[in-house]
Amino acid sequence: MPRSAPTPCRHPGCGMVLAKPGYCDKHRGAAYRDYGRTRRSFDIERGFYQSATWRAVRAAFLRQHPVCVRCAGRGRVVAAVVADHVQPLKDGGARFDWTNLQALCVACHNSKTAGETARRR
Ligand SMILES: [Zn+2]
Numbered sequence: 001m002p003r004s005a006p007t008p009c010r011h012p013g014c015g016m017v018l019a020k021p022g023y024c025d026k027h028r029g030a031a032y033r034d035y036g037r038t039r040r041s042f043d044i045e046r047g048f049y050q051s052a053t054w055r056a057v058r059a060a061f062l063r064q065h066p067v068c069v070r071c072a073g074r075g076r077v078v079a080a081v082v083a084d085h086v087q088p089l090k091d092g093g094a095r096f097d098w099t100n101l102q103a104l105c106v107a108c109h110n111s112k113t114a115g116e117t118a119r120r121r
Pocket residue numbers: 009010011014015016023024025026027
């Protein structure tokens with residue numbers, strides 16, 4: 001395969017053919033703007049997870065739900081360390097509602113997060 005096969009612009013519906021993978025001149029700027037927006041929403045979430053309110057909710061939730069629910073479903077008892085949002089905050093999930101929380105161990109939380117990222121591609 002040639003190293004620089006022509007590829008279409010990655011902007012949905014553009015169709016401009018480029019020598020290298022990426023965006024055409026028209027859409028290169030737009031892609032950078034989207035990237036900046038994604039970064040900002042990450043920062044907002046990070047601020048939330050560090051807030052005193054969330055720490056208190058998380059601590060209270062894990063006191064009541066000390067065992068990972070996914071591992072429990074497989075018949076294993078593993079200490080939960082993560083109060084995970086069943087519906088992610090970025091999808092509009094309730095932040096402090098216990099019905100939107102589930103207790104997970106680190107391994108289960110990582111595999112859930114990986115699955116969410118994969119579905120987004
Ligand atoms: Zn384009």
